[in-house]
Amino acid sequence: MRDKRNDSSTEEKILIAARLVFIEKGLAGARMQDIADRAEINKAMLHYYFKNKEMLFEVIFREMAGKLFPHFERLMDSDLNFFDKIRSIVSSYIEVIMQNPYIPLFVMNEMNKNPEMGIKNFFEAQKPGFVRKLRDSIEESVKEDLIQPINPIHLIMNIFSMCAFPFIAKPMIKLLTGIEDDDFKNMMEQRKILVAEFIINSIRK
Amino acid sequence: MRDKRNDSSTEEKILIAARLVFIEKGLAGARMQDIADRAEINKAMLHYYFKNKEMLFEVIFREMAGKLFPHFERLMDSDLNFFDKIRSIVSSYIEVIMQNPYIPLFVMNEMNKNPEMGIKNFFEAQKPGFVRKLRDSIEESVKEDLIQPINPIHLIMNIFSMCAFPFIAKPMIKLLTGIEDDDFKNMMEQRKILVAEFIINSIRK
Protein backbone atom coordinates (compact mmCIF):
# COMPACT_ATOMS: atom_id res chain seq x y z
CA MET A 1 0.00 0.00 0.00
CA ARG A 2 1.28 3.40 -0.94
CA ASP A 3 2.00 6.00 1.68
CA LYS A 4 -1.21 7.93 2.28
CA ARG A 5 0.71 11.06 3.16
CA ASN A 6 2.15 11.09 -0.31
CA ASP A 7 0.38 13.88 -2.15
CA SER A 8 0.09 11.86 -5.31
CA SER A 9 -1.63 8.96 -3.59
CA THR A 10 -4.62 7.65 -5.44
CA GLU A 11 -7.01 9.24 -2.99
CA GLU A 12 -5.38 12.62 -3.42
CA LYS A 13 -5.39 12.30 -7.19
CA ILE A 14 -9.10 11.57 -7.06
CA LEU A 15 -9.80 14.61 -4.91
CA ILE A 16 -7.82 16.88 -7.19
CA ALA A 17 -9.69 15.64 -10.23
CA ALA A 18 -13.05 15.69 -8.49
CA ARG A 19 -12.57 19.32 -7.51
CA LEU A 20 -11.95 20.28 -11.12
CA VAL A 21 -14.84 18.32 -12.55
CA PHE A 22 -17.46 19.11 -9.94
CA ILE A 23 -16.66 22.81 -10.03
CA GLU A 24 -16.73 22.87 -13.80
CA LYS A 25 -19.87 20.80 -14.30
CA GLY A 26 -21.69 20.66 -10.98
CA LEU A 27 -23.02 17.55 -9.32
CA ALA A 28 -25.54 16.77 -12.05
CA GLY A 29 -23.17 17.44 -14.94
CA ALA A 30 -20.11 15.69 -13.57
CA ARG A 31 -19.24 12.24 -14.92
CA MET A 32 -17.49 9.63 -12.84
CA GLN A 33 -15.53 8.50 -15.89
CA ASP A 34 -14.38 12.06 -16.45
CA ILE A 35 -13.09 12.29 -12.89
CA ALA A 36 -11.33 8.95 -13.25
CA ASP A 37 -9.74 10.01 -16.53
CA ARG A 38 -8.44 13.28 -15.15
CA ALA A 39 -7.10 11.49 -12.09
CA GLU A 40 -5.54 8.89 -14.38
CA ILE A 41 -6.93 6.03 -12.35
CA ASN A 42 -9.45 3.28 -12.86
CA LYS A 43 -13.06 4.26 -12.38
CA ALA A 44 -13.55 1.52 -9.80
CA MET A 45 -11.09 3.35 -7.56
CA LEU A 46 -13.60 6.15 -7.15
CA HIS A 47 -16.03 3.71 -5.56
CA TYR A 48 -13.28 2.06 -3.58
CA TYR A 49 -12.22 5.27 -1.84
CA PHE A 50 -15.58 7.06 -1.85
CA LYS A 51 -18.70 4.98 -1.89
CA ASN A 52 -20.48 6.75 -4.72
CA LYS A 53 -20.83 9.97 -6.64
CA GLU A 54 -22.82 11.69 -3.91
CA MET A 55 -20.28 10.81 -1.22
CA LEU A 56 -17.40 12.09 -3.30
CA PHE A 57 -19.33 15.21 -4.09
CA GLU A 58 -20.08 15.81 -0.45
CA VAL A 59 -16.39 15.81 0.39
CA ILE A 60 -15.69 18.42 -2.26
CA PHE A 61 -18.72 20.51 -1.41
CA ARG A 62 -17.81 20.60 2.25
CA GLU A 63 -14.30 21.66 1.38
CA MET A 64 -15.57 24.50 -0.81
CA ALA A 65 -18.27 25.66 1.60
CA GLY A 66 -15.53 25.85 4.22
CA LYS A 67 -13.39 28.06 2.01
CA LEU A 68 -16.32 30.39 1.45
CA PHE A 69 -16.16 31.47 5.08
CA PRO A 70 -12.55 32.00 6.02
CA HIS A 71 -11.55 32.20 9.64
CA PHE A 72 -11.64 35.90 10.26
CA GLU A 73 -12.18 35.56 14.01
CA ARG A 74 -8.71 36.81 14.81
CA LEU A 75 -9.37 39.82 12.63
CA MET A 76 -12.60 40.56 14.47
CA ASP A 77 -10.90 40.10 17.83
CA SER A 78 -8.03 42.42 16.93
CA ASP A 79 -7.84 45.94 18.31
CA LEU A 80 -8.42 47.55 14.93
CA ASN A 81 -11.13 50.22 15.00
CA PHE A 82 -14.45 49.43 13.37
CA PHE A 83 -13.65 51.05 10.03
CA ASP A 84 -10.32 49.33 9.77
CA LYS A 85 -12.04 46.04 10.47
CA ILE A 86 -14.36 46.72 7.56
CA ARG A 87 -11.37 47.59 5.38
CA SER A 88 -9.61 44.47 6.48
CA ILE A 89 -12.57 42.15 5.95
CA VAL A 90 -13.34 43.47 2.49
CA SER A 91 -9.76 43.30 1.38
CA SER A 92 -9.13 39.85 2.83
CA TYR A 93 -12.38 38.46 1.56
CA ILE A 94 -11.88 39.64 -2.00
CA GLU A 95 -8.35 38.26 -1.85
CA VAL A 96 -9.62 34.88 -0.66
CA ILE A 97 -12.18 34.69 -3.43
CA MET A 98 -9.62 35.75 -6.00
CA GLN A 99 -7.67 32.64 -5.04
CA ASN A 100 -10.77 30.51 -5.70
CA PRO A 101 -13.03 32.63 -7.86
CA TYR A 102 -15.37 29.80 -8.82
CA ILE A 103 -16.31 28.86 -5.25
CA PRO A 104 -19.12 31.33 -4.52
CA LEU A 105 -21.15 30.36 -7.57
CA PHE A 106 -20.44 26.68 -7.05
CA VAL A 107 -21.58 26.69 -3.43
CA MET A 108 -24.60 28.90 -3.96
CA ASN A 109 -25.74 26.90 -6.93
CA GLU A 110 -25.39 23.50 -5.34
CA MET A 111 -27.05 24.69 -2.15
CA ASN A 112 -29.92 25.82 -4.29
CA LYS A 113 -30.23 22.71 -6.39
CA ASN A 114 -29.64 20.35 -3.51
CA PRO A 115 -31.35 22.06 -0.57
CA GLU A 116 -30.74 19.28 1.92
CA MET A 117 -26.99 19.72 1.44
CA GLY A 118 -26.92 23.01 3.28
CA ILE A 119 -28.19 21.82 6.60
CA LYS A 120 -26.53 18.44 6.48
CA ASN A 121 -23.13 19.83 5.63
CA PHE A 122 -22.71 23.31 6.77
CA PHE A 123 -23.83 23.47 10.32
CA GLU A 124 -22.25 20.31 11.57
CA ALA A 125 -18.95 21.42 10.10
CA GLN A 126 -18.35 25.05 10.95
CA LYS A 127 -20.61 27.97 11.39
CA PRO A 128 -18.78 31.13 10.57
CA GLY A 129 -18.27 32.70 13.97
CA PHE A 130 -16.83 35.83 12.52
CA VAL A 131 -20.16 36.76 10.96
CA ARG A 132 -21.71 36.83 14.41
CA LYS A 133 -18.83 38.90 15.71
CA LEU A 134 -19.20 41.27 12.81
CA ARG A 135 -22.88 41.65 13.58
CA ASP A 136 -22.14 42.42 17.22
CA SER A 137 -19.48 44.88 16.21
CA ILE A 138 -21.93 46.70 13.92
CA GLU A 139 -24.57 46.86 16.63
CA GLU A 140 -22.03 48.24 19.05
CA SER A 141 -20.83 50.87 16.60
CA VAL A 142 -24.40 51.99 16.05
CA LYS A 143 -24.99 52.27 19.79
CA GLU A 144 -21.75 54.21 20.22
CA ASP A 145 -23.05 56.57 17.55
CA LEU A 146 -19.94 55.90 15.48
CA ILE A 147 -21.99 54.98 12.42
CA GLN A 148 -25.47 55.70 11.20
CA PRO A 149 -28.18 53.33 12.39
CA ILE A 150 -28.49 50.32 10.11
CA ASN A 151 -29.82 46.80 10.43
CA PRO A 152 -26.62 44.74 10.78
CA ILE A 153 -27.98 41.98 8.57
CA HIS A 154 -28.44 44.44 5.72
CA LEU A 155 -24.98 45.88 6.17
CA ILE A 156 -23.44 42.42 6.18
CA MET A 157 -25.41 41.54 3.06
CA ASN A 158 -24.12 44.69 1.41
CA ILE A 159 -20.54 43.88 2.27
CA PHE A 160 -20.58 40.33 1.00
CA SER A 161 -22.72 41.23 -2.00
CA MET A 162 -20.21 43.72 -3.29
CA CYS A 163 -17.30 41.37 -2.62
CA ALA A 164 -18.69 38.14 -4.00
CA PHE A 165 -21.21 39.08 -6.66
CA PRO A 166 -18.75 40.24 -9.32
CA PHE A 167 -17.16 36.79 -9.29
CA ILE A 168 -20.54 35.14 -9.68
CA ALA A 169 -21.48 37.48 -12.50
CA LYS A 170 -18.08 37.39 -14.16
CA PRO A 171 -19.22 35.94 -17.52
CA MET A 172 -21.99 38.53 -17.71
CA ILE A 173 -19.64 41.36 -16.75
CA LYS A 174 -17.14 40.28 -19.36
CA LEU A 175 -19.90 40.18 -21.94
CA LEU A 176 -21.29 43.60 -21.06
CA THR A 177 -18.05 45.47 -20.58
CA GLY A 178 -15.92 43.54 -23.04
CA ILE A 179 -13.06 43.32 -20.57
CA GLU A 180 -10.76 40.30 -20.46
CA ASP A 181 -9.51 38.18 -17.60
CA ASP A 182 -6.50 40.37 -16.88
CA ASP A 183 -8.55 43.53 -16.59
CA PHE A 184 -11.16 41.74 -14.55
CA LYS A 185 -8.49 40.75 -12.10
CA ASN A 186 -7.24 44.32 -11.94
CA MET A 187 -10.73 45.57 -11.24
CA MET A 188 -11.17 43.13 -8.39
CA GLU A 189 -7.84 44.25 -7.03
CA GLN A 190 -9.12 47.83 -7.07
CA ARG A 191 -12.30 46.76 -5.32
CA LYS A 192 -10.37 45.70 -2.23
CA ILE A 193 -10.06 49.37 -1.37
CA LEU A 194 -12.95 50.83 -3.34
CA VAL A 195 -15.66 48.68 -1.78
CA ALA A 196 -14.43 49.28 1.75
CA GLU A 197 -14.37 53.05 1.27
CA PHE A 198 -17.75 52.93 -0.44
CA ILE A 199 -19.21 51.24 2.61
CA ILE A 200 -17.49 53.43 5.15
CA ASN A 201 -18.46 56.54 3.24
CA SER A 202 -22.05 55.47 3.44
CA ILE A 203 -22.33 54.59 7.12
CA ARG A 204 -19.96 57.00 8.85
CA LYS A 205 -21.44 59.91 10.74
CA MET B 1 -54.87 20.89 -35.18
CA ARG B 2 -55.39 22.85 -32.02
CA ASP B 3 -55.33 26.62 -32.02
CA LYS B 4 -51.76 27.76 -31.48
CA ARG B 5 -52.91 30.95 -29.78
CA ASN B 6 -54.61 28.87 -27.11
CA ASP B 7 -52.50 29.18 -23.99
CA SER B 8 -52.81 25.52 -23.18
CA SER B 9 -51.54 24.42 -26.57
CA THR B 10 -49.01 21.66 -26.47
CA GLU B 11 -46.18 24.04 -27.23
CA GLU B 12 -47.18 26.33 -24.39
CA LYS B 13 -47.52 23.40 -22.00
CA ILE B 14 -44.02 22.30 -22.91
CA LEU B 15 -42.60 25.75 -22.29
CA ILE B 16 -44.27 26.04 -18.91
CA ALA B 17 -42.94 22.67 -17.83
CA ALA B 18 -39.49 23.30 -19.28
CA ARG B 19 -39.19 26.54 -17.34
CA LEU B 20 -39.91 24.73 -14.10
CA VAL B 21 -37.58 21.83 -14.73
CA PHE B 22 -34.63 23.73 -16.19
CA ILE B 23 -34.73 26.32 -13.43
CA GLU B 24 -34.96 23.66 -10.76
CA LYS B 25 -32.33 21.31 -12.14
CA GLY B 26 -30.30 23.22 -14.69
CA LEU B 27 -29.45 22.05 -18.18
CA ALA B 28 -27.37 19.09 -17.04
CA GLY B 29 -29.78 17.94 -14.36
CA ALA B 30 -33.00 18.34 -16.33
CA ARG B 31 -34.61 15.21 -17.80
CA MET B 32 -36.65 15.29 -20.98
CA GLN B 33 -39.04 12.70 -19.52
CA ASP B 34 -39.53 14.92 -16.48
CA ILE B 35 -40.46 17.85 -18.67
CA ALA B 36 -42.85 15.69 -20.67
CA ASP B 37 -44.48 14.36 -17.52
CA ARG B 38 -45.00 17.80 -16.02
CA ALA B 39 -46.41 19.04 -19.32
CA GLU B 40 -48.61 15.93 -19.46
CA ILE B 41 -47.63 15.20 -23.02
CA ASN B 42 -45.72 12.50 -24.85
CA LYS B 43 -41.97 12.82 -24.78
CA ALA B 44 -41.79 12.73 -28.57
CA MET B 45 -43.66 16.02 -28.61
CA LEU B 46 -40.65 17.72 -27.09
CA HIS B 47 -38.61 16.76 -30.12
CA TYR B 48 -41.45 17.61 -32.46
CA TYR B 49 -41.73 21.20 -31.29
CA PHE B 50 -38.12 21.78 -30.27
CA LYS B 51 -35.47 19.73 -31.98
CA ASN B 52 -33.62 18.56 -28.91
CA LYS B 53 -32.80 19.29 -25.30
CA GLU B 54 -30.32 22.03 -26.13
CA MET B 55 -32.75 23.84 -28.41
CA LEU B 56 -35.49 23.75 -25.81
CA PHE B 57 -33.08 24.93 -23.19
CA GLU B 58 -31.94 27.78 -25.36
CA VAL B 59 -35.48 29.10 -25.65
CA ILE B 60 -35.88 29.08 -21.89
CA PHE B 61 -32.44 30.51 -21.22
CA ARG B 62 -33.00 33.37 -23.64
CA GLU B 63 -36.30 34.13 -22.00
CA MET B 64 -34.70 34.23 -18.56
CA ALA B 65 -31.64 36.22 -19.62
CA GLY B 66 -34.05 38.74 -21.08
CA LYS B 67 -35.89 39.08 -17.79
CA LEU B 68 -32.63 39.70 -16.00
CA PHE B 69 -32.27 43.05 -17.75
CA PRO B 70 -35.62 44.76 -17.75
CA HIS B 71 -36.26 47.67 -20.06
CA PHE B 72 -35.37 50.59 -17.88
CA GLU B 73 -34.62 52.90 -20.79
CA ARG B 74 -37.68 55.01 -20.18
CA LEU B 75 -36.63 55.36 -16.57
CA MET B 76 -33.17 56.52 -17.61
CA ASP B 77 -34.65 58.94 -20.15
CA SER B 78 -37.05 60.43 -17.63
CA ASP B 79 -36.42 63.84 -16.09
CA LEU B 80 -35.81 62.42 -12.61
CA ASN B 81 -32.66 63.74 -11.02
CA PHE B 82 -29.70 61.40 -10.71
CA PHE B 83 -30.42 60.31 -7.15
CA ASP B 84 -34.05 59.59 -7.91
CA LYS B 85 -32.94 57.54 -10.88
CA ILE B 86 -30.80 55.47 -8.55
CA ARG B 87 -33.71 55.09 -6.16
CA SER B 88 -35.98 54.11 -8.99
CA ILE B 89 -33.59 51.59 -10.51
CA VAL B 90 -32.86 49.88 -7.22
CA SER B 91 -36.49 49.67 -6.26
CA SER B 92 -37.67 48.49 -9.67
CA TYR B 93 -34.87 46.01 -10.04
CA ILE B 94 -35.43 44.38 -6.66
CA GLU B 95 -39.14 44.25 -7.45
CA VAL B 96 -38.47 42.55 -10.79
CA ILE B 97 -36.23 39.96 -9.21
CA MET B 98 -38.73 39.34 -6.44
CA GLN B 99 -41.17 38.30 -9.15
CA ASN B 100 -38.62 35.78 -10.46
CA PRO B 101 -36.16 35.22 -7.65
CA TYR B 102 -34.51 32.17 -9.19
CA ILE B 103 -33.49 33.90 -12.41
CA PRO B 104 -30.20 35.52 -11.41
CA LEU B 105 -28.66 32.31 -10.13
CA PHE B 106 -30.03 30.34 -13.05
CA VAL B 107 -28.62 32.69 -15.66
CA MET B 108 -25.28 33.22 -13.96
CA ASN B 109 -24.80 29.53 -13.41
CA GLU B 110 -25.67 28.44 -16.92
CA MET B 111 -23.55 31.19 -18.43
CA ASN B 112 -20.69 29.87 -16.36
CA LYS B 113 -21.19 26.19 -17.15
CA ASN B 114 -21.97 26.78 -20.78
CA PRO B 115 -19.73 29.70 -21.76
CA GLU B 116 -20.66 29.70 -25.44
CA MET B 117 -24.29 30.37 -24.46
CA GLY B 118 -23.55 33.92 -23.40
CA ILE B 119 -22.27 35.22 -26.68
CA LYS B 120 -24.59 33.21 -28.85
CA ASN B 121 -27.69 34.18 -26.96
CA PHE B 122 -27.31 37.43 -25.27
CA PHE B 123 -25.87 39.81 -27.76
CA GLU B 124 -27.98 38.90 -30.73
CA ALA B 125 -31.10 39.24 -28.64
CA GLN B 126 -30.88 42.41 -26.60
CA LYS B 127 -28.07 44.25 -25.02
CA PRO B 128 -29.33 46.15 -22.07
CA GLY B 129 -29.22 49.72 -23.29
CA PHE B 130 -30.12 51.12 -19.94
CA VAL B 131 -26.82 49.97 -18.48
CA ARG B 132 -25.02 52.15 -20.99
CA LYS B 133 -27.31 55.06 -20.20
CA LEU B 134 -26.72 54.53 -16.51
CA ARG B 135 -22.99 54.61 -17.09
CA ASP B 136 -23.25 57.85 -19.03
CA SER B 137 -25.43 59.34 -16.35
CA ILE B 138 -22.89 58.47 -13.68
CA GLU B 139 -20.05 59.96 -15.67
CA GLU B 140 -22.06 63.11 -16.19
CA SER B 141 -22.90 63.39 -12.51
CA VAL B 142 -19.25 63.06 -11.63
CA LYS B 143 -18.31 65.80 -14.09
CA GLU B 144 -21.05 68.03 -12.74
CA ASP B 145 -19.54 67.49 -9.31
CA LEU B 146 -22.88 66.18 -8.08
CA ILE B 147 -21.31 62.99 -6.76
CA GLN B 148 -17.87 61.93 -5.68
CA PRO B 149 -15.60 60.64 -8.42
CA ILE B 150 -16.07 56.93 -8.98
CA ASN B 151 -15.45 54.52 -11.80
CA PRO B 152 -18.95 53.99 -13.24
CA ILE B 153 -18.33 50.28 -13.75
CA HIS B 154 -17.65 49.84 -10.06
CA LEU B 155 -20.71 51.81 -9.06
CA ILE B 156 -22.89 49.79 -11.40
CA MET B 157 -21.39 46.60 -10.00
CA ASN B 158 -22.18 47.80 -6.50
CA ILE B 159 -25.77 48.59 -7.38
CA PHE B 160 -26.53 45.25 -9.00
CA SER B 161 -24.51 43.32 -6.45
CA MET B 162 -26.58 44.59 -3.57
CA CYS B 163 -29.83 44.05 -5.46
CA ALA B 164 -29.23 40.62 -6.90
CA PHE B 165 -26.80 38.85 -4.60
CA PRO B 166 -29.20 38.24 -1.69
CA PHE B 167 -31.42 36.24 -4.03
CA ILE B 168 -28.49 34.19 -5.21
CA ALA B 169 -27.34 33.58 -1.65
CA LYS B 170 -30.81 33.01 -0.27
CA PRO B 171 -30.28 29.43 0.97
CA MET B 172 -27.07 30.50 2.70
CA ILE B 173 -28.71 33.57 4.23
CA LYS B 174 -31.59 31.47 5.50
CA LEU B 175 -29.13 29.02 7.00
CA LEU B 176 -27.01 31.69 8.70
CA THR B 177 -29.78 33.93 9.95
CA GLY B 178 -32.44 31.31 10.52
CA ILE B 179 -35.08 33.45 8.84
CA GLU B 180 -37.92 31.94 6.83
CA ASP B 181 -39.33 32.80 3.42
CA ASP B 182 -41.77 35.38 4.73
CA ASP B 183 -39.12 37.31 6.59
CA PHE B 184 -36.75 37.05 3.67
CA LYS B 185 -39.36 38.64 1.47
CA ASN B 186 -39.84 41.41 4.01
CA MET B 187 -36.12 42.06 4.10
CA MET B 188 -35.94 42.34 0.34
CA GLU B 189 -38.87 44.73 0.47
CA GLN B 190 -36.91 46.88 2.92
CA ARG B 191 -33.88 46.77 0.66
CA LYS B 192 -35.72 48.61 -2.09
CA ILE B 193 -35.22 51.78 -0.06
CA LEU B 194 -32.28 50.80 2.11
CA VAL B 195 -29.91 49.93 -0.73
CA ALA B 196 -30.70 53.07 -2.67
CA GLU B 197 -30.06 55.29 0.34
CA PHE B 198 -26.93 53.32 1.17
CA ILE B 199 -25.58 54.07 -2.29
CA ILE B 200 -26.62 57.71 -2.37
CA ASN B 201 -25.21 58.24 1.09
CA SER B 202 -21.90 56.96 -0.11
CA ILE B 203 -21.49 58.91 -3.33
CA ARG B 204 -23.21 62.23 -2.63
CA LYS B 205 -21.03 65.24 -2.00
Place this chain on the structure above:
DNA sequence: AGCTTTGTTAACCAAATGGTTAATTAATTG
Protein backbone atom coordinates in the same frame (compact mmCIF):
# COMPACT_ATOMS: atom_id res chain seq x y z
C1' DA C 1 -65.73 13.40 -49.97
C1' DG C 2 -60.71 12.55 -50.69
C1' DC C 3 -56.06 14.05 -50.19
C1' DT C 4 -52.52 16.38 -47.60
C1' DT C 5 -50.57 18.37 -43.69
C1' DT C 6 -50.16 18.59 -38.77
C1' DG C 7 -50.30 16.58 -34.27
C1' DT C 8 -49.90 12.57 -31.18
C1' DT C 9 -48.76 8.04 -29.39
C1' DA C 10 -46.41 3.75 -27.99
C1' DA C 11 -42.75 1.10 -28.75
C1' DC C 12 -38.17 1.00 -29.70
C1' DC C 13 -32.95 1.98 -29.79
C1' DA C 14 -28.17 3.03 -29.12
C1' DA C 15 -25.22 5.35 -26.20
C1' DA C 16 -23.99 6.84 -21.80
C1' DT C 17 -23.71 6.31 -16.98
C1' DG C 18 -23.23 4.89 -12.12
C1' DG C 19 -21.94 1.05 -10.09
C1' DT C 20 -20.24 -4.02 -9.39
C1' DT C 21 -17.38 -8.18 -9.61
C1' DA C 22 -13.94 -11.43 -9.88
C1' DA C 23 -9.47 -11.97 -10.68
C1' DT C 24 -4.68 -10.01 -10.01
C1' DT C 25 -0.90 -7.58 -7.96
C1' DA C 26 1.38 -5.21 -4.26
C1' DA C 27 2.08 -4.42 0.67
C1' DT C 28 1.91 -5.72 5.45
C1' DT C 29 2.41 -8.66 9.11
C1' DG C 30 3.21 -12.70 12.10
Place this chain on the structure above:
DNA sequence: CAATTAATTAACCATTTGGTTAACAAAGCT
Protein backbone atom coordinates in the same frame (compact mmCIF):
# COMPACT_ATOMS: atom_id res chain seq x y z
C1' DC D 1 8.48 -16.81 3.97
C1' DA D 2 3.63 -17.74 3.97
C1' DA D 3 -0.68 -15.75 4.91
C1' DT D 4 -3.49 -11.96 5.18
C1' DT D 5 -4.98 -7.50 3.80
C1' DA D 6 -5.11 -3.53 0.77
C1' DA D 7 -4.95 -1.65 -3.89
C1' DT D 8 -5.87 -2.02 -8.72
C1' DT D 9 -7.67 -3.52 -13.16
C1' DA D 10 -10.66 -4.99 -17.00
C1' DA D 11 -14.77 -6.66 -18.07
C1' DC D 12 -19.36 -6.55 -17.08
C1' DC D 13 -24.24 -5.03 -15.83
C1' DA D 14 -28.63 -2.75 -15.12
C1' DT D 15 -30.73 1.50 -15.71
C1' DT D 16 -31.33 5.82 -17.42
C1' DT D 17 -31.36 8.99 -21.03
C1' DG D 18 -31.87 11.60 -25.31
C1' DG D 19 -33.64 10.66 -29.38
C1' DT D 20 -36.20 8.03 -33.33
C1' DT D 21 -39.76 5.60 -35.91
C1' DA D 22 -43.79 3.94 -37.76
C1' DA D 23 -48.40 3.83 -37.31
C1' DC D 24 -52.43 6.46 -36.33
C1' DA D 25 -55.69 10.47 -35.53
C1' DA D 26 -57.26 15.04 -36.43
C1' DA D 27 -57.57 19.21 -39.14
C1' DG D 28 -57.34 21.81 -43.32
C1' DC D 29 -58.01 22.22 -47.92
C1' DT D 30 -59.90 21.65 -52.83
